[in-house]
Amino acid sequence: MQIIQSLLNGILLGGLYAMVALGMSLVFGIMKLTNIAHGDLIIVATYICMVMAVQFSGNLLLAVLITICFMMLIGFLLQTFLINKVLDKGPEPPLLVTFGISITLSNILLLVFGADARYIPNTLKTINIVNTEHFSISAIYLLNFIVAIVVICTLHYIMKNTFFGRSIRATADDVTTAELMGVNTKRIYSYTMCLAMVISSIAGLLVGMNYTYYPSTGTEYLIYAFGVVVIGGMGNQMGILLGGIILGIAQLMGAYFFGTGYQLLAGYLVLLIILTIRPQGILSKATRR
Amino acid sequence: MIQLLASKPFKILNIKIIVLILIISIFLTLPLWSSEYIISVFVLIFLYMSLGQMWNLLAGYTGLVSLGQQIFIGLGGYSLAVITVLYQLPIALGIIVGGVISILFALIISQPIFKMRGDYFTIGTWIVAECLAVFFSVWTYVRGGLGFNIIAAYKLSTTDIYYMAVAMGLGSIALVYFLLRTKIGLALMAMRDNESAAETLGVELYKTKLKVFLIAAFVTGLTGGLLYLSIAYIQPRASFSITWTVAMVFIVIIGGIGTIEGPILGAFFFILIKQYLYNYPGISMIILGTVAILTILIAPKGIVGTLQERYGFEILSIRRR
Incomplete structure (x- = not known):
């Protein structure tokens, strides 16, 4: 019955991946x-969460x-x-600026915390x-899933029912008209x-509670996040949860059938296949931009 | 005749050629009059110059921003290792096989990867590279995570590697220079200015992009082989690491994207910073990251692009006369 457990x-685990991807999707x-x-x-x-947890003698909440x-x-x-400053200068500059930020951040972490694997100690992992x-x-996996659902529903509510959410959606739909209507x-x-x-702060806490991490782990989560966003389709919060679940299942099935060494590979391959067949996402009906 | 020689364009051409010959002869005779350390620094400069030229050809001229060029460095390095260590065959064969395997792999992945556009293409290439890193870590044929000591490389002197690096660096410049003046170059410029207009006028977008992608893969694969000749130890996580592409991006951005001179200057700049801060690897990456961000914000055309705009000169013009 190992396969039921893996499934x-x-x-x-999809809950964790959905949390990781939600900020990127937004x-x-x-x-x-x-x-x-x-x-x-x-x-x-x-890392900030880890430092703060030590400061407040393990009070993760x-x-x-504080991390937020x-x-x-x-x-x-x-x-x-x-x-x-670079958003309206064509497609490459913003991409390269964030790439520069990524390299700088991961190397600052390396400088401050060293290359050792870290872990946020918690009791949920063993229960x-x-x-x-x-x-x-396991309690920690259930926590991932529940947090993901709560956060996704909250976000959905904010986007649909508050002025802030409406102005965000207006900007996303049509920048010029939103500006004419007085939105900065x-x-x-x-x-x-x-x-x-x-x-992302909440996602960061969950990542630290679930797995060990290094300063260079960011790359891995970027790829998960991107994959989940692609599978789920943009701006679709329910799609993100589905995307996370597909990625989680793909990874654990890969590990189940081919051994743990293939867990990451299976996840990446499923992403590439979906990216090739349906670049606009599984749930999304919109055309590709 | 005298009048012709004294005419202005001919004079400029003459001076250009003399300066070019002078620079090339300085580099060719470098091992005769400088120290081992300087030579090894120049090996890196020329190899990174070649990497930069290829990334510039992709991102600067073709609009293919790939963050997966480390794929071909890894494949080139691993081909060299497998050929020389497992089969005891000559080094030259290993390097050429690296180039060929890179081109074949590029051809295979081009099918799915070219269906992705823009940002999707960028991250898609990165995912392929990560796949290879994971796959090579568990593949027993290439000894998994253990990697290879490339023993054959120990027999070569730094001077031997230096001349190969010079050939690679200058060859890549010449390749890009002449490629951009052919029909492909013209098609690329038309595509860069207006993709749909170019397509209407009969430019085959897919074929042109594919050709450039394959050429870049081939040269990057060869350069990867040469890089691992000087490093002499290969391991999957390092050879398929994003760090390679980080270097290419910085070289091109700082030097000037979309210019041939940019990556040349960028490679010098990059290697000098890297060597100067050799004992503080983290800090050198932070400095490079910050410099790259500032360059994009303040002078998005890089050093060369900004100078060109201000003073209107071009050393290696790709315009047709």
Whole structure:
């Protein structure tokens, strides 16, 4: 019954991947920007969380709140002073600026924390919520999934029902008209990045609680995030959850059939196949831009 | 006759040729009068120059921003290792096989990867590179994560490697220079200015892009083989690492994207910073990252592009006369 366990873990792991991808999807959908620094920003959040957890003797809730404040500041500054300046200069400059940010961030982490593997200590990892003879559900995996659903629903509510959400969607639809209606679009972009950073901070905490990480782990999560966004389609929050689940299942099935060495490879191959067959995403009906 | 020689364009051409011959002869005689260390620095400069030229050809002229060029460096390096270590065959064969395998692999992945556009293409190439890194780590034929000591490389002196690097660096410049003045070059410029207009006028977008992608793969594969000749140890995580492409991006951005002179200057700049901060690898990457961001913000055309705009000169003009 190992396969049921793998399938179940894959689905629950999908929650983590959805969380990792959600911030990127937001930025992608609204600014049409592929943020190559996204993975590294998540790992920066993980490191800040780790430091804060030590400061507050293991109180992770307090740690993540402080991390959110820090990350919102970082995101706002990066967006206002770097990315906003190049957004309207064609497709390559924004891509390369975020690439530069990514390299700089991961090397600052390397300088400050060293290349050792780190881990945010928590008790959830060892607890099983459900334990039957066929399968068990680990508390941390269940937490991933629940957090993902809560965050996705909250985001959905904000986007649909608040003035802030409406102005974000207006900017995404038509920049010129939004500006004519009195929306400061550059400011909206900065706020969107802040919102993405809030989500990424929570994702960073989850990443640190689930797995060990290094300063260079950002690349891996960037690729997951990108893959999930591509599978799910842009600006589609439910699609993101589905994308995460597909990636999670693909990885764990790869590990189940071919051995753990092939876990990452299986995930990447599924991404490439979907990217080739349906570049516009599985759920999305819109044409490719 | 005298009048012809004294006429202005001929004079400029003459001076250009004399300067060019002078520079080339300095580089060709370098091992005769300088130290081993300087030679090894110039090996890196010429090899990175070739990498930069190829990335510039892709991103600067064809609009294919690939973050997966490390694929071909890894394939070139691994071909060299497998041919010389597992089969005990000559080094030259290993390097050429590296180029051929790169071109074949590029042909295979071009089918799915060319269906992706823009940012999708960029990340798609990166995912392919990550796939290869993971696959080579578990593939027992290439000894998985253990890697190879490329023993054959120890028999070569730095001078031997230097001349190969010079050939590679100057060859790549010549290749890009002449390629851009052929029909492909004209098609590329038309595509860069207006893709749909170019297509209407009979430019075959897919074929032209594919040709450039294959050429870049071939040269990057050869350069990868030569790089691993001087490194002499290959391992999957390092050979398929994004760090290679980071270097190419910085060389091209700092030097000037879309110019032939840019990557030449960029390679000098990059290697000098890298060597100067050799003992602080993290800091050199932070400095390079910051410099690249500032370059894009302040002078998006890089050093050469900005100078050209201000003073209106071109050393290697690709315009048709």
